[in-house]
Amino acid sequence: MKIRIVDAFADRPFTGNPAGVVLLDSGAFPGTDRLQRVASEVNLSETAFAHPLPPGGEADWALRWFTPATEVDLCGHATLATAHVLHTTGTASGTVRYATRSGILRTTAHTDGTLTLDFPTAPLTPVPAPPGLTEALGASPLSVHDTGEHVGDLLVELADEAAVRALRPDFHALIACSRRGVIATAAAEDPASGYDFVSRGFFPGVGIDEDPVTGSAHTALAPFWSARFGRGDLIGLQASARSGTVRTSLRDERTLLNGRAVTVIDGELLTGL
Numbered sequence: 001m002k003i004r005i006v007d008a009f010a011d012r013p014f015t016g017n018p019a020g021v022v023l024l025d026s027g028a029f030p031g032t033d034r035l036q037r038v039a040s041e042v043n044l045s046e047t048a049f050a051h052p053l054p055p056g057g058e059a060d061w062a063l064r065w066f067t068p069a070t071e072v073d074l075c076g077h078a079t080l081a082t083a084h085v086l087h088t089t090g091t092a093s094g095t096v097r098y099a100t101r102s103g104i105l106r107t108t109a110h111t112d113g114t115l116t117l118d119f120p121t122a123p124l125t126p127v128p129a130p131p132g133l134t135e136a137l138g139a140s141p142l143s144v145h146d147t148g149e150h151v152g153d154l155l156v157e158l159a160d161e162a163a164v165r166a167l168r169p170d171f172h173a174l175i176a177c178s179r180r181g182v183i184a185t186a187a188a189e190d191p192a193s194g195y196d197f198v199s200r201g202f203f204p205g206v207g208i209d210e211d212p213v214t215g216s217a218h219t220a221l222a223p224f225w226s227a228r229f230g231r232g233d234l235i236g237l238q239a240s241a242r243s244g245t246v247r248t249s250l251r252d253e254r255t256l257l258n259g260r261a262v263t264v265i266d267g268e269l270l271t272g273l
Helices: 032-042 076-088 133-137 161-165 171-177 218-229
Strands: 002-008 017-023 046-052 061-066 095-100 103-109 115-120 143-146 153-157 181-187 197-203 208-211 233-238 244-251 254-259 261-268
Touching: 002 032, 002 076, 017 032, 017 076, 032 046, 032 061, 046 076, 061 076, 076 095, 076 103, 076 115, 076 254, 076 261, 133 153, 133 171, 133 181, 153 218, 161 181, 161 197, 171 181, 181 218, 197 218, 218 233, 218 244, 218 254
Parallel strands: 017 046, 061 095, 153 181, 197 233
Antiparallel strands: 002 017, 002 261, 046 061, 095 103, 103 115, 115 254, 143 153, 181 197, 197 208, 233 244, 244 254
């Protein structure tokens, strides 16, 4: 069985966010424990597992995502990676629909090589900073928002881009601050930089201290910054060590995320599933 490692939200290898992708031949998933063991072995932020669904339904593929520690409700970069594999192997073309724990998601491949994800927009609710957040992050928030059930993060606005880039969180303390993780963000310091806002994502509670590029977080970042800038189309830079950009387009209850992907490893899963 094939297993691929794909750098998502990247236009060249060894940037963006790497994800494992396993396309299953059967019409059902193996046991959850088995999928989790494979994801733990791959040991990337997420490994995606997908299998085809019968024609004529509301979705074409079933899709699940696992960190090294647990299954998650929503993952952008591993969905982008899955779409990349489907299209580059000739398994699918155009728009593909996925049945997931967050409902029906869609990806569309474009002639310029980019892929667009159609995800639900995260609802943003202003909340007080939880006890210990400032100490765990090492920075004082300007505002804090809950991002709803499927994303499950705290969106934390900081004073400026420099503050986001300088963060050195206490990951153990950060676990107590949210259901999934913390997204730190600020407006771009230089309007000519090529991006509108910067972010970093920390998810120690699901086994990822810092995620290189978090697609799902941008379903919350898009409405947050679109309201600030007064326009629906933006570019976000996730300023991790690997770094990556996500183009966001806010469409009311849906957020479109656009990016590229590169396959860096095409191998064989010898144990089977």
